[in-house]
Amino acid sequence: FLLLSQICIYLQWSILRACCSKFWHISDLHLDPTYHITEDHSKVCFSSKGIPALDPGVFGDFLCDSPYRLILSAFSYMKQADLQPEFIIWTGDSPPHVPKEELSTDVVIDVIANMTHTIRGFYSLVIKPGLRLVSLNTNLYYSPNQVTVNMTDPAGQFQQKLEKVKRTRCTDHVYVIAHVPIGYLPYAINTTAVRESYNEQLVKIFRNYSDVVQGQFYGHTHRDSIMVLLDQQGKPVNSIFVTPAVTPIKSLLEPYSNNPGVRAYLYHPENYGLLVSFYLNLTEANLEQKSDWKLEYIMTEAFDIDDIQPHSLHELALRFEQPQSKDFDKYFNHFMVSYNFSLTCEGLCKTIQVCAVHFLDQETYSQCIAKAGI
Ligand SMILES: *[C@@H]1O[C@H](CO)[C@@H](O)[C@H](O)[C@H]1NC(C)=O
Ligand SMILES: *[C@@H]1O[C@H](CO)[C@@H](O)[C@H](O)[C@H]1NC(C)=O
Ligand SMILES: *[C@@H]1O[C@H](CO)[C@@H](O)[C@H](O)[C@H]1NC(C)=O
Ligand SMILES: *[C@@H]1O[C@H](CO)[C@@H](O)[C@H](O)[C@H]1NC(C)=O
Ligand SMILES: *[C@@H]1O[C@H](CO)[C@@H](O)[C@H](O)[C@H]1NC(C)=O
Ligand SMILES: *[C@@H]1O[C@H](CO)[C@@H](O)[C@H](O)[C@H]1NC(C)=O
Ligand SMILES: [Zn+2]
Ligand SMILES: [Zn+2]
Numbered sequence: 558f559l560l561l562s563q564i565c566i567y568l569q570w571s572i573l574r575a576c577c578s579k580f581w582h583i584s585d586l587h588l589d590p591t592y593h594i595t596e597d598h599s600k601v602c603f604s605s606k607g608i609p610a611l612d613p614g615v616f617g618d619f620l621c622d623s624p625y626r627l628i629l630s631a632f633s634y635m636k637q638a639d640l641q642p643e644f645i646i647w648t649g650d651s652p653p654h655v656p657k658e659e660l661s662t663d664v665v666i667d668v669i670a671n672m673t674h675t676i677r678g679f680y681s682l683v684i685k686p687g688l689r690l691v692s693l694n695t696n697l698y699y700s701p702n703q704v705t706v707n708m709t710d711p712a713g714q715f716q717q718k719l720e721k722v723k724r725t726r727c728t729d730h731v732y733v734i735a736h737v738p739i740g741y742l743p744y745a746i747n748t749t750a751v752r753e754s755y756n757e758q759l760v761k762i763f764r765n766y767s768d769v770v771q772g773q774f775y776g777h778t779h780r781d782s783i784m785v786l787l788d789q790q791g792k793p794v795n796s797i798f799v800t801p802a803v804t805p806i807k808s809l810l811e812p813y814s815n816n817p818g819v820r821a822y823l824y825h826p827e828n829y830g831l832l833v834s835f836y837l838n839l840t841e842a843n844l845e846q847k848s849d850w851k852l853e854y855i856m857t858e859a860f861d862i863d864d865i866q867p868h869s870l871h872e873l874a875l876r877f878e879q880p881q882s883k884d885f886d887k888y889f890n891h892f893m894v895s896y897n898f899s900l901t902c903e904g905l906c907k908t909i910q911v912c913a914v915h916f917l918d919q920e921t922y923s924q925c926i927a928k929a930g931i
Contacts, residue, residue, distance in 0.1 A: 570833065570852055574640060577825045581635055582646040584736075584776025585802030588668050589622035589653035604653040608809050614843020619814045622653040623804045628672070630837065630848035631803050631819050632679045638835075640821055645680060646690070648776035649736040654806060691718055695737040695775075698751035698759075705752075715758065731770050738775035738799050739763070740784045740917040743892070743910045746926065750777065753919065760786070760918045767794035775799045779806075779815055781834065781891050785870040785915050793867035793915075798832065801894045805839050816894040818853070830864050832856040836894045853895060860884055874915040885911065 591603040598609035602621035610618040616627045651672045652665045696702065697711040705711040739759045742748045749756040763770060763786055773795060779802035786795035800820050807814035816836045823831040836853040856862070860876075862869040877885040889902040889910065902910060912925035 566852060566855060566858060569858060570855065573823060573831065573833075573855070574638075577823050577830065579640045579642045579821055579823050580644050580646060581640070581642050581819065581821050582648070582774055582798070582800045583631070583635075583803060583819050584648040584800045585650040585779055585804055586628050586672055587622040587650055587653055587802065587804035587806065588625060588628055588672060589655075590625065590668070590671075591653075592617065592621055592624035602653075603655045603659060604806060606654075606656065612840070612843065614839075615846055616837070616839055616842040616848055617805055617817075619805050619807055619839070620809065622806050623817070627805075627817060627837075627839075627848075628675065628803060630842075630850065631817060632676060634835065634837075634848070634850035635819060636679045638821075642680075642821070644690075645676070646732075646734050646774050647676070648734055648774065648800070649696075650776060650802075691731050691733050693718060693733055693735040695735040695739075695751055698755035699737045700749070700752045702752075715762065731766075733763075733770055733773045735773075735775055737777045738784070738797070739773070740797070741909075741913040741922050742778065743780065743782050743913040744778075744906075746905070746909050747922075757918060763795055764788050770795055773797040776802065779804065781815070781818060781894055782910075783870055783873075783914060784917060785867050785874055786917055787871070787915060787921070793871035796865055796867050796870050798865075801834075801836075813893050813896050813900055815892075816896055818894040819850075830857075832865050834891065834894075838895070854887075854891060859887060859891075871915060874911065877911045877914060 589602045589604045592601065594613055594615065595601060598613060599607055601610040601613045601618060604622040605620040608620055610620050612618060613621070616630065617624050652660060652668045694712070694714060697705050697714060710716060737750050739751060739756055740749065742750055751759065767786065767788065775797070776799065778799055780799070781801040782799045784797035785793050786797060788794045801815050801818035803817045803819065805814050805817055816839050818834060818836045820832060820834045823833065833855050834853040835850055837848055837850045842848045856865055860873055862873055873884065876882055877888060885907065886901065890898055893900065908926065908929040912922055916922040916925045
C-alpha cells in the first residue's frame with residue numbers, strides 16, 4: 558500500500574512538473590570544509606565541537622555540518638530534476654557552526670564565496686532580474702544580535718522596504734524572503750526567532766500589506782514548518798514557509814535532527830499553488846555510499862488541501878489542533894524531514910508547534926498557550 562501511494566505521488570509529480578512557473582528554495586547549507594572520515598570520531602568535523610561524530614559517512618553525520626559532497630549532491634539532484642526554475646531562493650547561513658574564535662571573517666567570506674561559486678556551476682542565475690522579491694535582512698532583528706539592541710529601526714530597513722512594497726502595491730505581488738523567520742519558534746515555548754519587539758512590528762506590517770505580499774520564505778530553524786498570518790479579525794491573510802536545512806547538524810542533547818532537504822514551489826502567478834519537498838535519507842546514503850535524493854511530499858497531496866493559500870493553511874492548522882490528528886503527526890514527521898517516524902510530538906510539544914503555526918503575535922500566541930492549560 559505504501560509503495561502504491563508512493564507510485565501515485567511520483568505519477569502526479571511527473572504530470573505536475575510540466576505545469577506553470579517554478580522556483581527552488583534552499584537554505585542553511587552550512588559547509589564544513591574540515592569534514593573528513595577518520596578513525597578518531599571526535600576529529601571528523603570542527604562543527605561537532607570535539608564531540609565524537611555518531612556514524613560518519615561520506616555524505617555527513619548528524620552531529621556535523623555539511624561535507625562538500627552533501628551540498629554537491631543536493632545541487633546535482635536539483636539540476637538533474639530539470640525543473641527549469643525561474644529562480645532560486647537561497648536564504649543564507651553558509652558558514653559552519655564552529656566556535657567564534659575559529660570563524661574569522663576570512664573563513665566566512667571564503668565559505669560564502671565557495672557556495673556562491675558552486676551553485677553558479679549548476680545554475681547561471683540565482684535571482685531572476687526584475688523579480689518581485691523583497692529580501693529582508695532579518696539578521697538585524699535576531700535576538701542574539703547585540704549590535705541592534707534598543708534600535709527601533711535598524712539600518713532604516715522598515716522604512717526603506719515599506720516604501721518599496723508600497724510602490725509595487727498597484728502592479729505587483731511580492732514575495733518576502735529572509736533568513737530568520739517571524740513568529741514563534743515551533744520547538745521552544747514563548748520564544749520568537751527575531752527579538753520580540755521587532756516581531757510585533759513585523760506582524761503589524763505584514764498584516765497591513767497582506768494584499769501585496771503573496772508569500773514569505775524563510776530558513777534558519779533548519780526544520781520544515783508553515784505559518785499562517787491571521788489579521789486582527791482572525792482571517793488568514795498570509796502564507797509563510799520555513800524551509801528545512803541542507804545541513805543535518807544537531808547538538809548532542811537534541812532528540813532529533815533533520816535529514817537534508819530542499820524544496821520547489823510550483824505556481825500560477827494568479828493562484829500560486831504547490832509546495833514540493835525533497836530529501837536525502839542521510840543514513841541510507843551513507844550506507845550505500847550513494848546519494849538518492851527523493852520526493853518527500855507534495856503539500857496539497859499529503860494533507861488533502863486545495864492549494865497553499867492562507868485559507869487552506871488555516872484549515873490545516875485547525876485540523877492539527879484536534880486530538881490525535883493524523884495530519885499533525887504527518888506534519889511533525891515532515892518537520893524533522895522524515896528523520897525518524899517513531900518519534901511523536903504530544904502534549905506540550907504539540908501545543909508549542911500548533912500555536913506557532915497560526916499565532917504570530919504575542920497576544921494571540923499567549924492566549925493559545927493559555928488555552929492549552931500549560
Ligand atoms: C569549495 O570547497 C570545497 C571543500 O573545501 C572544495 O573541494 C571546492 O573545490 C571549493 N569550490 C570552489 C568553487 O571554491
Ligand atoms: C538598552 O536600553 C536599556 C533600557 O533603556 C538600557 O538599560 C540598556 O543599557 C540599553 N542597551 C544598550 C546596548 O544600549
Ligand atoms: C499601513 O498602511 C498604511 C497605508 O499604506 C500606512 O499609511 C501605514 O503607515 C501602515 N502602517 C503600518 C504599521 O505599516
Ligand atoms: C532511511 O534509511 C534507513 C536505513 O536504510 C532506514 O532504516 C529508514 O527507514 C529510512 N527512512 C526513511 C524515512 O525512509
Ligand atoms: C527513533 O526513535 C525511537 C523512539 O524514540 C528510538 O527508539 C530509535 O532509536 C530512534 N531511531 C534512530 C535511528 O534514531
Ligand atoms: C509563556 O507565556 C505565557 C503567557 O505570557 C505564560 O503564562 C507562561 O507562564 C509562559 N511559559 C513559560 C514556560 O515561559
Ligand atoms: Zn542555519
Ligand atoms: Zn541562522
